[in-house]
Amino acid sequence: MKIILSIVLIVASHTAVSAQLCPTEDTVLPDVYIQNADNLEVRAGITISAEIVANMVANNCFGSQTDIDSFTKKLLEKLQNATNSNDKGNVLELKKNVDDMLVDLIAYAEQQAKMTASVETAQVWAEFIHRLNTLLLTRDVSQADFTIGIGQRDDLTTKLISSYSGLSVVTRHCPESNLNPWQGDACVQAVKETIGLFRGLVLASKVIHAANLDTLNLHLVTIENRLKGYKDYYQKAEPLWPWESLFNTNVVTAKDKIQQGNLVGFREPVEYQWLVLHPSTALQYVSDQETDFKPALIVDVLGYNKLKWENNGSDVTSYGASAIVALSEFDGKTNIGWGMRFFYNRTYSFGITKNSDQVGLFISVGALEKFNNWNVDEDKFLKFHDEISTQF
C-alpha cells in the first residue's frame, strides 16, 4: 500500500497543477499569496496588495468562467446565448441579447459606483456608464475600448480614463505588511472596489466583442467567398505560366487603393488575363494527312481571357481568344501553322490553324474528353473540318 502511495506522489509531483490563485469569496485571499509572499515581485511604488490584485487579473480571475461572482455567471450565460444567436445567423436576436447585457452592465456599474469610496474609481465608473449608454444608443464602438492594462493585463490601468491606476488606488488604502496584505476595512473596501471595476471592464470587453460579431461575420464570409473564388479561378481561368503571372502583375494590382504607401483592404478579383507565349497541347487534325488526331504544341502568342465573377466573388466564368502558333509532327516533318484559339472555362478550347494550303482544327484534351462523354460523332467533326477548310 505504501509503495502504491509513493508512486502516486511521484507522478503528482511531475504534473504541474496551478495553485488556487483566484478568491473563492470576494474578500478571502487565497493561501498561496500569504505562503509565498516573499517570492512575489512587487513593483516599485505599490504595495503587495496591489500586486496581488494585478496578479489575479493576469490570471483571469474576474469576469471569466472561474469567477465566483453571481452577476458574472448570469452575464456569461447571456453572452453564450448571444454567441449562439450569432452562430445561427440571427442578427436581431444577437442585438437584442447585446442590448440586454448592456442594460445589465449599466445597472451593475451604477450599483458599484454607489458603493465605491474612491473618487478615482467613481470617475471611471461614470465614464464606463457614459460609454455603455452611448453604445446602446449609437452602436458606435470606435471609442469602446474597455481593455485593461497598457499591453500587459497586470498593469491595471484602464483606457477609459488614462490617469486612473487600480494599482495606486489599492496601494493607497492597503498596508505594506507582507503578513496579511488585505488588512483593515479600508483596504478590503479598496480591493473589492478595484476587483469590481476590473470585473466590469472584462465583462464590457466581452459584450462589445459580441456586439459586433455580425460585422465580423460579414468580413469572414467575404474572405471565405474570395477563397472559394480562388479555387474556382484555378479550375476555370487559363493556367498562367510563371512569366505570364509576372506579365499580369499590373492586371492584378490595377484596382489597388493605396494610402500613404499602404494597400487599403484586400485586392479586388482580377477581371481578365493576358496570355503571353503560353504553351499548351491539343489534339490537332490537319487535312491531307493520313492520320487521326495528333498532339500539337499550341503557343498563344498573345491572348486575352475575360473573367466574370458571380456569387460575391466565389464563382468565375472565363472566356477568351488568342493568336496562336501550332507545331506538330507529320511524316517526320515539323508543321508550323498560325491561327486562332477560343477558350471557355479552361476545359473547352478550340482552334483553327493554317499552314500554307492546309487547315488544321484542334481541340483541347479536356474538351475532347467532354465530347466523348457526350457521344459526339467523330465523322461529323471531320465533315465540319472539310467544310471549314473550303472557306479558309
Added chain:
Amino acid sequence: MKHKIALVHGMGQHKENWSNAIQTQIKQQYAELQSVFTKDFDELFEFVEIRYDNVFDEQRARWKSQADDVLENLKIGGISSGGLEQIVKATQSLGEDNFFTTHILDVVLYKWYPLIAEEVRLNVAKSFLDIAKTTTDWSIIVHSLGTAVVHDTLQAMFTQSVEEELLPRVYRPSNIWMIANVSRVVSENQVYRSLVKPTLNIAYGLCEEYFNAQHEFDPIPMVKPFQSDKADAVIWKEEAGGLYLHLPIKGKNTTQINVHAFDHYLAIPSLFVPMMRSFAGRNSIDKTNLANFIAQYESTTVEGQAQSLKLKLEQINPKDMSSIEEFLKALREYYEFLTTIAAD
C-alpha cells in the same frame, strides 16, 4: 475564453502540424519558469497554428502539372520545340523540393506574384478572424517571412470595407511578437506608415504591444532591418506610444548554427522571459526557476564557436541594405553556409 496565441511560420516547408514542436517548446519552457503565482499554460492559453505555405506548394504543384502535361504530349507527338521546351522543363523543376523552391521561391512568390500573395493573406485573415470570433484576447508570434505576411494581412483586414463597414478594432490582436522581422524588405506596404503599430488608443493602431526580436548573427533580417534610425522609423516609434519593445539578441545567445531558426530564437531567455511576462504577467516567473533556466541555457550555448560563427556569417553581410535582391542573395549565401557546416 482563453487567450489564443496564433503561431505563424516563416519561409520554408511547413506541413500541417508544423507548430507542434514550437508549441511543446513554449509550454515546456513556460513550465520550467512558472511561479506559484500563475496558472498552468493550458488554463490560460491556447495555441492556434496558422499555415500559408500550402498556397506556395499548391502553386508549385500546378506549374509542375502544367509542365508535365505539355512535355508528355510533346513526347507523344514527337514534337521538338527547342528553347520553349527548356523553359517548360524549368517550370517543371519548380515542383521539386530544394532550397530554392521551398525557401527563396516563397519570398519571390510573395513579393512579385500579387495574386499569390493575396491568396496567402486571405488564408491568414480567415484564420485570424476565426480566432477573433471566439475570444476577446489573442496575440501573434510570427517568424521571418511570416512577419511581412502578418503585417500585410492585418493592414488589409482592418482597412477592408464590407458593405461600407470596417472590421471593428475590438477584434485586433493584443500583442504581436515579430521574430527576425523582414517586413520592411518583403512587404509591399510602407510598414512604418501602416496601421500595424502598437497604440494606447484603439483608433490609431492594430495592437497594444509590438515586440521586435533580432539576433546579432542572423543575416536574414539584416537587410532593411525593422529597427533603424530613419526619420519614418522615429515617427513610427513616437506614434507607437511607448508600447514598442526592440529586443536585440546578443551573439553569445547562440545554441545552434542555424541562428535564424524559429526554435532557436524562442529558446533565448532574453526573448522568452519578456514574452512570457507579456502574456502571463510579471509574477508568472519564479526567481529561482529563472536562474536555473538561464544557467541551463548558457550551458548549451556555443560560446567558443560564437566568434568564429560571427566571422563567417559576417561574410554574408549584405552590401546594399535596402534591396530585396540583396536580401535574396543573403538568403542563398546563408543556406550555402549552413550546407557547408553540415558537410563539415
